[in-house]
C-alpha cells in the first residue's frame with residue numbers, strides 16, 4: 426500500500442517503521458472528513474501489513490495537528506445530520522478504535538502545534554515523544570465549546586485532575602517540556618533530535634517478541650478503567666491466551682535460557698529470539 430496516494434495523509438515505510446503523516450500542512454493538519462476517511466482505510470490496512478512493525482503518527486510541516494477542522498468538520502456539517510454522523514463516525518473510528526486497538530506499537534511524534542481534537546489520537550498512541558518547543562492547547566473554551574468527543578475523558582486518563590481542570594478551563598497553552606512533566610507525552614527532546622529519538626524507541630520495540638508486546642499493550646489499555654477484581658481475572662486469562670497464541674513460545678524459551686542455560690538475565694535484557 427506504500428505507493429498509494431492519499432489527499433490528506435502520507436504513508437512512508439522504512440525498516441519496519443511506518444510513518445503515517447497527517448498531510449495538510451497549509452491547514453496545520455486540521456482533521457477534515459477526507460483525512461478521517463483516509464485514516465480509517467490506512468489504519469485498517471497497516472494493522473495487517475507485514476512490513477509495519479511499529480507505526481509512528483506525526484504531522485507534515487510545523488504542526489502535529491491543529492485539531493478538528495473548524496470549517497469542514499464543524500460548520501459545514503452543522504445543518505446536515507447525515508454528513509455530521511459520517512464525519513464523527515470516521516473520526517472516532519480511527520482516532521479511538523483503530524489506533525487504540527492497533528496490533529503493533531504506536532508512537533506519536535509531536536512535531537509542532539497540537540490542539541483540541543488532536544489530543545485523542547495522541548492519547549490513543551501507546552507512546553508519545555514531543556519536540557521541546559511544540560505547542561499544546563485545549564483551545565475549545567476560546568471558541569465557545571467544550572473539549573468534546575473523547576478529549577476531556579482522555580485527558581483525565583493521563584493528567585491529574587488539577588492539570589486537566591486548569592488547561593481545559595483556561596485554554597492556556599503549554600510546550601513540549603511541560604507536556605512531558607504533565608505526562609501527556611513520555612518525553613520531550615530538542616527538535617533536531619526528535620526523529621532520531623523516535624527511531625531509537627521504535628528499534629527497541631522491534632527487538633521484542635511482537636506477540637508479547639501486543640499482549641502487554643492490550644493489557645495496559647484494557648485494565649486502565651477496570652476494577653481490581655476485573656483486572657485480575659482479565660490478566661489471568663490474557664496470560665494463558667498469550668502462551669497459546671505465541672508461535673515463538675517465548676515464555677518457555679526464556680525460562681530455558683534463564684534457568685537451565687543461565688545464559689541471560691531477564692531483569693536486564695530480552696531473551697534471545699533467534700534460537
Ligand code: COA
Nearest residue numbers: 451452453455491492493494495496538540541542564565
Ligand atoms: N480548522 C480549520 N482550519 C484551520 C485550523 C483548524 N483547526 N487550524 C488552522 N487552520 C487553517 C487556518 O484557517 C489557515 O487557513 P487559511 O490559510 O486558508 O486562512 C491555515 O490553517 C493556517 O492557519 P494560521 O492560523 O494562519 O496559522 P498559524 O501558524 O499562524 O497558527 C494555530 C497556527 C494552530 C495556532 C492556529 O491556526 C489556530 O489557532 N488554529 C485553531 C486551533 C484550534 O482551536 N483547534 C481546536 C479545534 S477542536
